[in-house]
Amino acid sequence: MTKQQANWSPYDNNGGTCVAIAGADYCVIAADTRMSTGYSILTRDYSKICKLADKCVMASSGFQADVKALQKVLSARHLIYQHQHNKQMSCPAMGQLLSNTLYYKRFFPYYSFNVLGGLDNEGKGCVYTYDAVGSYERVGYSSQGSGATLITPFLDNQLKSPSPLLLPAKDAVTPLSETEAIDLVKTCFASATERDIYTGDKLEIVVLNADGIRREYMELRKD
Amino acid sequence: MFRNQYDTDVTTWSPAGRLFQVEYAMEAVKQGSAAIGLRSKSHVVLACVNKANSELSSHQKKIFKADDHIGVAIAGLTADGRVLSRYMRSECINYSYSYESPLPVGRLVVQLADKAQVCTQRSWKRPYGVGLLVAGLDESGAHLYYNCPSGNYFEYQAFAIGSRSQAAKTYLERRFENFMGSSRDDLLKDALFAIRETLQGEKLTSSICTVAVVGVGEAFHILDQGTVQALIEAFEIAGEEATASEPTAADQPASEPGAAADQGAPAGHDAAPMDI
Numbered sequence: 197m198t199k200q201q202a203n204w205s206p207y208d209n210n211g212g213t214c215v216a217i218a219g220a221d222y223c224v225i226a227a228d229t230r231m232s233t234g235y236s237i238l239t240r241d242y243s244k245i246c247k248l249a250d251k252c253v254m255a256s257s258g259f260q261a262d263v264k265a266l267q268k269v270l271s272a273r274h275l276i277y278q279h280q281h282n283k284q285m286s287c288p289a290m291g292q293l294l295s296n297t298l299y300y301k302r303f304f305p306y307y308s309f310n311v312l313g314g315l316d317n318e319g320k321g322c323v324y325t326y327d328a329v330g331s332y333e334r335v336g337y338s339s340q341g342s343g344a345t346l347i348t349p350f351l352d353n354q355l356k357s358p359s360p361l362l363l364p365a366k367d368a369v370t371p372l373s374e375t376e377a378i379d380l381v382k383t384c385f386a387s388a389t390e391r392d393i394y395t396g397d398k399l400e401i402v403v404l405n406a407d408g409i410r411r412e413y414m415e416l417r418k419d
Numbered sequence: 420m421f422r423n424q425y426d427t428d429v430t431t432w433s434p435a436g437r438l439f440q441v442e443y444a445m446e447a448v449k450q451g452s453a454a455i456g457l458r459s460k461s462h463v464v465l466a467c468v469n470k471a472n473s474e475l476s477s478h479q480k481k482i483f484k485a486d487d488h489i490g491v492a493i494a495g496l497t498a499d500g501r502v503l504s505r506y507m508r509s510e511c512i513n514y515s516y517s518y519e520s521p522l523p524v525g526r527l528v529v530q531l532a533d534k535a536q537v538c539t540q541r542s543w544k545r546p547y548g549v550g551l552l553v554a555g556l557d558e559s560g561a562h563l564y565y566n567c568p569s570g571n572y573f574e575y576q577a578f579a580i581g582s583r584s585q586a587a588k589t590y591l592e593r594r595f596e597n598f599m600g601s602s603r604d605d606l607l608k609d610a611l612f613a614i615r616e617t618l619q620g621e622k623l624t625s626s627i628c629t630v631a632v633v634g635v636g637e638a639f640h641i642l643d644q645g646t647v648q649a650l651i652e653a654f655e656i657a658g659e660e661a662t663a664s665e666p667t668a669a670d671q672p673a674s675e676p677g678a679a680a681d682q683g684a685p686a687g688h689d690a691a692p693m694d695i
Contacts (some may be wrong), residue, residue, distance in 0.1 A: 272512050279484070338490050 211394030213343030214255035216313035218321030222405035225313035252314035257341030259307035287314030298330030343388035446544030446570035447548035451494035457577035462634035463554035486511035487556035494581035496548035536570030
């Protein structure tokens with residue numbers, strides 16, 4: 197007599213890939229715009245990127261219903277913060293809030309794989325990467341989602357700083373210029389699109405720097 | 420109003436059908452420093468007098484943003500006002516979360532009124548001692564409401580509450596018919612003039628007043644001191660040099676409710692405030 201298994205799951209995976217790269221005074225956050233279910237495409241034009249605060253942008257792949265709910269919760273909490281503190285939340289503060297929010301649902305998690313990008317209190321680029329239940333770390337670059345296994349090794353090759361055991365400690369933030377970083381991101385997605393069926397259609401890139409926020413798009417293969 | 424045997428708790432009626440505790444709460448509003456509001460078809464302006472207790476202390480905050488489209492000015496027990504504005508913010512956020520659209524002002528005002536009414540019908544509570552001028556914008560246009568401690572609320576073209584508000588009301592009564600068609604700047608000018616009326620000769624500067632605006636295409640925000648001072652100078656309404664103004668009843672924390680009731684104001688044919 198085998199244990200009864202549920203034949204209905206509250207979760208679904210809508211696919212997609214997200215990437216973020218931190219620079220000396222900028223941050224690039226990118227995600228494809230394909231939303232799928234199973235082997236079907238639901239839409240070719242869905243944004244996985246959400247601006248949470250003036251200097252903080254989140255990209256999430258996974259189950260988009262949970263992603264949307266998570267974005268709404270964080271936006272509401274940010275409003276409360278603004279009322280109480282009379283200012284916008286910093287990226288590190290939002291980073292901690294996201295972690296706490298995810299862990300709050302430790303026993304019925306948000307099926308959401310997040311990457312938070314923005315500028316820290318000193319104006320330097322920062323990227324935080326998360327698992328579904330809130331474990332997080334500040335890094336110089338990160339990738340999440342269905343194409344992450346294809347993109348992360350490539351970014352490691354291009355961006356990874358020498359071992360942390362080496363002294364003096366090297367900053368994880370990339371020395372690349374903003375245009376070089378954007379180019380790198382486009383290359384990542386063009387490659388991931390080739391082999392990952394859940395990634396493609398269009399690439400949405402958001403760039404955060406001292407001048408504000410900028411958005412650009414790039415076409416990807418649609419097959 | 421004089422002390423009588425029916426005013427001990429809010430759940431006791433007087434033989435004349437009055438709830439004295441509620442009326443005393445309305446008195447607390449009259450003791451607070453002045454707040455005024457006026458609206459046109461597309462904008463609402465709130466302004467208030469900010470008197471600090473002493474030169475060493477900072478001004479009390481009397482205008483609060485509840486959401487991008489709603490703001491509130493208070494007069495009376497400012498602590499009660501702070502708590503109510505937190506409630507307003509929370510309601511606005513929850514509504515936006517559920518319906519992805521801004522909370523209509525009329526709805527918020529009713530919720531506030533119901534909240535105030537509860538405190539007039541529980542023996543273990545007391546009425547909120549604060550009057551709220553709620554300014555907001557929604558699909559049906561620009562609105563200004565007044566919420567009182569009794570749980571009543573009214574919509575106004577223009578209104579003033581707090582100490583010496585009658586002077587401002589007189590000024591506004593003369594001019595309110597033009598407000599609907601006023602431009603944003605005219606509205607601001609009238610607001611500052613009305614505030615000046617409550618100062619009774621004292622010089623109007625941006626350090627003693629606060630002004631906030633909400634309008635079509637303009638989120639609710641408090642104007643910064645520099646802007647207000649520029650407006651005052653532009654409209655040339657600074658007024659004569661101060662002869663020292665009498666000590667005003669600056670908003671006090673709830674330590675002096677007794678003083679308000681014992682003021683020995685001329686008794687007599689004051690209609691119960693709920694009858695307005």
